[in-house]
Amino acid sequence: MGIARTHAVALLGLTGALVEVEADISAQLPGMILIGLPDAALSQATQRVRxxxxxxxxxxxxxxLTINLSPAALPKHGAGFDLAIALACLAADxxxxxxSVGKVVHFGELALDGRLRPTPGILPGVMTxxxxxxxxxxxxxxxxxxxxLVPDMRVIGVASLREAAIFHGAKLTPKPVEPILAAVTPDSLTAEPDLADVIGNxxxxxxxxxxxxxxxHVFLLGPPGAGKTMLxxxxxxxxxxxxxxxxxxxxxxxxxSGLGLGGALITRPPWExxxxxxxxxxxxxxxxxQIRPGAASQASHGVLFLDEAPEFASPVLDALRQPLESGWISIHRANAVAHFPARxxxxxxxxxxxxxKYGAGDLSCTCPPNARRRYLARISGPLLDRIxxxxxxxxxxxxxxxxxxGTQRMTSVTARHRVVAARAAAAERLGSTPWTLNSQVPGPWLRGAPVRLAPSATAGLDRALERGGITMRGYDRVLRIAWTLADYDGLSIPGPDQVGQALYLRKGMTS
Structure with missing residues (x-):
């Protein structure tokens, strides 16, 4: 009897820390104690493991049996430590x-019959x-x-605790078991809709x-049936x-998030x-x-769509203001802080x-003007100004x-080629900067000497700022859109047409 050690990983956000799982056998009254700041699900591992x-x-x-999860001050969550705990106990005996057990990092939740269940967070855990x-x-x-999917990593897949024990030297006869496989999520198999389906607009x-x-970012305002969700x-x-x-x-x-990946990384932008x-x-x-990512994080590097935006609770909408600026979400708890990307x-x-029905052709709107104002005012001005x-x-x-x-419409594939070309032009222009997209460029740089537009190009925009039609943040965002329009049209610098069109795209909701 003695002490045995192996390793597992405790995740906090997308980052993790290595956890040393120690098991000690002592000649005292029978029992099994788990220490090291486990949560409720992890505390029940003693019954599952036995x-x-x-x-x-x-x-x-x-x-x-005394099992210690070190470092003791680090919070540990979930049932993914079961396999490491079981093997540390068997090694101590x-x-x-x-x-052999000490050289391997173990992941997995145990079923009562000894089989191993798929565990969320395997990819970031193995990367850690x-x-x-x-x-x-x-x-x-x-x-x-x-x-x-993690390169240069030896991966040992086992279907049960018995297989894991045999791999680590247990003198047991192999027995076939029916493995528990990860479910295939249908959203990863859905084809992307085509832009050619859109008529008009x-x-x-x-x-x-x-x-x-x-x-x-985009805000679409229009009556039901106008095609906002379709777009x-x-x-x-x-x-x-x-x-x-x-x-x-x-x-x-x-x-x-507990969604299956299969054997390939995701290569297309997500949609939430x-x-x-x-x-x-x-x-x-x-x-x-355990702190889990929300919809804003799951939409990172993709699209977060809020249909019927005024119906969302105001605190929910305003919670997006900080990640819209920083591209990160930080969730604070009393003993931990988790960081998630939100670009x-x-x-x-x-x-x-x-x-x-307001503005929907011959339909009659029954809402008084103050009701319309109150309805759209549910989206705060600071949030709307960031769109x-x-x-x-x-x-x-x-x-x-x-x-x-009878007309041929642009397809998503054709539009994507132009988008890729425009992004390449922007990346080349911004090559000496930390930014790659026009939406990331701060206003002072856009208004600075290297890329400052001629007064003739920004005359209309300057007048809108003087009249109070746009804020200073809106002024900078119009400049960003103008540069994107120039990249999309294959121009080296925006002219009056691009700035005017950018101002329309910024203020088209109220024009």
């Missing part, structure tokens, strides 16, 4: 090799182990493909392409494929559309125990009034429908 070990043919000792110098991990067979179609090219759903299809760093980040967020009853925790992340494109859609493109979307007419039937 039952799983007995049903796997390698029961734990009848003596007193010399059922398995303590030397690799970053801290470990080269071998043992994971449930359902997570083997996901863990194999040429201004909105152009606005989507400019938003994709520059990474700009927003096509924005991810206009975005280029994720680069390797972004792909790894998006895949890690998906893994941490939470319901208007979503809470602040559902939007930005949180949780009473998303926000698309909001709203009706012009509570009944939705680059604000456009009014109108219903199409029968004449537009007939004309569109």
């Amino acid at each position: 039952a799983a070990a007995a049903n796997s043919g390698c029961p734990l000792t009848i003596h007193r 010399s059922t398995v090799s303590g030397e 182990a690799a970053r801290l110098g470990h080269t071998t991990v043992m994971v449930p067979i359902g997570n083997e493909a996901e863990a194999g 040429d201004d909105a179609i152009l606005a989507l392409q400019i938003a994709a090219a520059g990474g700009h 927003a759903a096509r924005l991810p299809g206009l975005l280029p494929d994720l680069d390797p760093v972004s792909s790894l980040e998006v895949s890690s967020l998906r893994s941490l 559309a939470p319901h208007h009853t979503a809470t602040a925790a559902a939007m930005v992340g949180g949780g009473g125990g 998303f494109q926000l698309v909001m859609a709203a009706n012009p009034c509570p009944c939705g 680059d493109i604000q456009l009014n979307v109108k219903r199409i007419t029968a004449a537009q429908l007939r004309v569109a039937a």
Whole structure:
């Protein structure tokens, strides 16, 4: 009898810390004690481990077992420590090799029959182990493909505790078991809708392409049936494929959220559309125990769509103001702080009034003017001021429908090629700066000597600022859109036409 050690990983946000799992057997009254700041789910590991070990043919000792999760001051959450705890206990009793167990980082939740269940957060957990110098991990067979996405890492997939014990030297006869596999989530198999499906609303179609090219946020205002949701759903299809760093980040967020990855990283931008009853925790992340990413983080490097935006609670909308500026969400708890990326494109859609009929052709709106103002005032001015493109979307007419039937419309593939070319032009121009997209460039740099536009180009914009039609933040955002329009049109610098069009895209909702 003695002390045995192995390793696991405790995740906090997308980062993690290595946890040393120690097991000690002492000649005291029988029992099993788990210490080291575990949460409720982890505290119940003692019962799962004892039952799983007995049903796997390698029961734990009848003596007193003390399991310590070090560092003791670090909070530990979830059932992903089960396999490490079980193997440390077996190694302390010399059922398995303590030397072999000590060289491997273990992940996995145990079922009572000894099988291993797939565990959320395997990808960021294995990445943490690799970053801290470990080269071998043992994971449930359902997570083997996901863990194999981390380069230069030896991954051992096991279906049960019995298989894990045999790998570490236990003298047991192998027994076949039916493995528990990770479920395939259907949203990863859904095809992206095509831009060619949209009829009419040429201004909105152009606005989507400019938003994709520059990474700009969009607000669409219009009556029901105008096509706001249809337009927003096509924005991810206009975005280029994720680069390797972004792909790894998006895949890690998906893994941490408990959604299956399979054997490949995610290469297309994500799409998140939470319901208007979503809470602040559902939007930005949180949780009473383990901190989970919210919809804003899961939309990172993709699109966050808020349909019927005025129906969201005001605190939920205002919670997005800080990540819109910084690209990060920090969730503070009494004993920990979790950081999640939130570099998303926000698309909001709203009706012009509570009944939705205002400005809808021959339909009669029954809302008084003050009701319309109160309805849209649910979206705070500071949040709305952070939205680059604000456009009014109108219903199409029968004449537009007939004309569109015989015309060839732009597809998402064609638009994406132009978006990629525009982003490449912006990246080349911004090559000596820390930014890659026009939406990331701060106002002082845009108004500075290297790229300052001629007074003739900004004359209309200057007048709008003097009249109070836009704020200083809005002035800078118009300049960003103008540069995106120039990149999209293949121009080296915006002219009066691009600045005027950018001002329309910024103020089209009220023009």
